[in-house]
Amino acid sequence: MSANEDPLADVLAELGDFGKYQCIVVLLLSVAVMFHAYPHNAFVFTARSIDHRCSIPECYNESKTFAPEWLPNAVPYKNKKPKSCERYKYIEDRFNSTGTNCSQENFDTDIIENCDSFVYESSDRTILVDYNLHCDSNLWKLTMVGTANVIGQFIGLPITGVLSDKYGRRTVLVLGTLLCAIFGIARAFSKSYLLFCILESLDAAALSGTYVCSFLLGVELVGPKKRVLAGTIIWCFYPIGVMMTAGVAWLVNSWRYLIVILYLPLLSISFYHWIIPESVRWLLTQDRKEEARAVLLKAAKVNKRTLTQKSLEKMMTGVAKQVNEPLTDILQSKILMVRFFNASFCWVTCVFLFYGLTLNSVALAGNSYIDFMLTSLVEIPAYIVIYFVVDRYGRIYCQTGSFLLTALSCFVFVFISDGKLFDINDIFLNILKCFQSSMACKCYSTYWENLERLPLSLSVTLSQARYFQQL
Template identity: 40%
Template sequence: MKKKIHDLDSVLSEIGQFGGFQILTCAFLCIPIFLAAFRSLSYIFTASSVEHRCHINECDLDNNTHYAFLPSWLNNSIPYENGIPAKCSRYKSRGFTSDFENDTSHVCMDDLFDQSTIESCDEFVFKDDRKTIATEFNLLCSHNGWKLALVGTLNSFGQLIGVPLGGYVSDRYGRRTTLALAGTLSALMGIIRSFSVDYIMFAIFESLDAAVGIVLFPTCMVLAMEMVGPEKRVLASIILTLFIPLGNASMGVVAIYVTDWRSLLRILTIPGLVHIFYFWFINESVRWLLVQSRYEEATTALNRAAKLNKTNLSEASLKDLYADNELVKTTSKQSSCESYPIRDIFKSPKLLWRIANCCFCFITNTLVYYGLSLNSVTLAGDKHMNFIFACLVELPGFLISYIVMSKLGRRPSQSGSLIISGVACFLSCFATQRQPWLAFLLFLIGKFAIGVSFTVLYIYVSELFPTNLRQSLLSFCSMFGRIGSMVAPQTPLIAQYVPSLPLILFGTFAVTSGLLVLRFPETLDTKLPTTIVDAENVGEKKLEKPDGANS
């Protein structure tokens, strides 16, 4: 009879798959995820434009400390566009002297202006006292709009660079070390950015902050997944993911009351300095310790887990675990010397097509998810409340994804959520003019559905590829996904010219990707593929559950 492999999953089943130790670990990991989300989209408010109009020297009195934004005489001096005063242009002055200061009727007459000639202005009156980099670095008018949009793209570019670097550092130096250093450095980058003296400095540190900060979520997820038993991994991932919209929504609440972008950045980033204490708050991943053959530290961590879970861990189990771990490492080294499995991918048209389809699915998810988040502040109504609602609508989506993945399967969940999001975006285009409430409702449905899709995506894709290539191919697809998040910040700029175009773009990508997902195999209740041959045939064999555990 073949000897049963005694791996870490077996040990976790013995000491408890989701007991006090795992709950405490997940609680500590929720904090970095919340803080990362708390500031990850800060550029929506720090790098946004504000409502403004030209300062009319002839009529806006210099002895006023606060100018009326829409005085009764404004249409005499400024052209209107769709019922809204132009932001950066005014009628040319005739050069007359106004007696407006002594005029008790407070009417700035139209004969002061040549309404046949429009000119630009460089002094402005603002609707409120909100300050962003647009007001401080004079990036207000349309010819500077691309600079504000570029901030979001640079943020995504930083993430593109940070994803592979973070994975390398995590595998080389450990999950805990990566978490503590990345969180602390991200906080420092944000604090430095709050002292920016010009646009270039702000943009550089926005990108650097994103490159370091993007490491936090996957590191926390890996740490949690490597410490939780196989049957509870989906549940743990859902719990941790819930703190992303909570962090985003909390940022929106803070932005309502903190109107200065420098103060806002400091409030969002200073709490991140708590990450330095994670060297002592949490244990290093036992799986990583096993890979590094650091068995003494692994024993300490597992014994602590057993104690907190109020169970016992036998010495025999530890000896079997370490012995089988050495056997697996020796076998892996021999295999790596004999073959390069990544090359075999190019011999499999089926897997090449699957990788391309996964990349497009990631691009679609990031484009629609971030695009809807960014465009929420351009909808009718208060932009802060719109953003908060667009974030909070994801919460039920995460919970529903846990149910539909288990009941309906991965493929229907992925395809259905993408198509629903796309259709909602299309319908929202036709409701924007006369029924803004309906447009916003459809907008929320689209954001809800893409949140479900994003949750399913990471789990689904990890089940489509073989063990020896799973992490590298998942990272490869995720990197391609950053193309979508780099394009998303430009869509509000496009909406200034064709308001419905971003929603049409999101809908087209979502529906197309939803249909292409139907080409994937179903992976519910199937064994995780170990080899490339297994991956080609995934979905054909159902999982046989021995003594209880899925992986």
């Protein structure tokens, strides 16, 4: 949609593309996006597997060292690591030549027993410890936490989309974040694994629609020339939030304390009900014209600008022609449905790679917290690159090129990872691929989620094409 077709075009021109008022709103909503990253990624650390082995109480000199020299005598190994839940049978009073009770002669390697007490490689305390999710047989329960998070988003995205179009973007942002904080803090005190997973799904469902609401509220009053810049600023705060999540997890060993520390700041979003304006476009579609006028006049006052009566009347008339499009009419529009399914497919492709890389970073050799932060840090330069490329070449060419570049980097990775061309550290491979996929995600999200592409009254509902990514 061109600028002269935008009902807000004349008002935004008089208001200023990116004045003081818009800067304040964008920064406040960027903080909300940063907070969004906390619960969205916390499960990576709260449900992380910790290497553990059987405790050998018969060895009176056993320390908390994970792999003492005598351990191969007492515990079977696999892939050069002690097995998590198996040990050799201890033989009482067997004579041994070393005079110790931990020599090979004290254990029958033909008889393997299971154990119920463990020694851990690190001091981190995840739900594996508190809910007794040890051993390979319980590994699926740790993975299920991430699945519960995704199920919550799968359920919450369409619901919050409809609620946002009916009750307002600010309402869903504030209420969704508040509910997420309540469910999250309650999860820190959960006594059972089942309750933990239920609360994980509930807080993910509550938070699922807040990101889009933050994005739309942030870019709505920004002029067309600065809209991509505003979106880029908002997007850059998400990886900052991801890095802060990893940093806090690195400093806090207990998953319960980690959740409380991460979720408490979300309560501050409640104040946004009074300091963030409701969407002007949404207010106009609800025929709340005086409230919309008040928001614009306040913005003009902060920016030290004057809005003419002519531009305000043109805005009212222009939006009135677009309000209350029935969803059935939208579904019958071939153009909109092609856009919708194209967006869904691109989101599935993008998320499949992007989140796979990010979540896999904690499984790499080395410090998992640093690896996780690095794979998030690389998103910021990717977003900045996209901003300049989109501004010069347009969104469609940028979107296509970045997806092709991502595909090429993945193709090259197959040969690099197999050592057919040359060897390179895993973390740098992930940084390379994450950089490419970040560009694809950023370009497409800016292209799709822009308000200009969707009918005003159903913008959030239809922009929830991300709903299909959860599949």
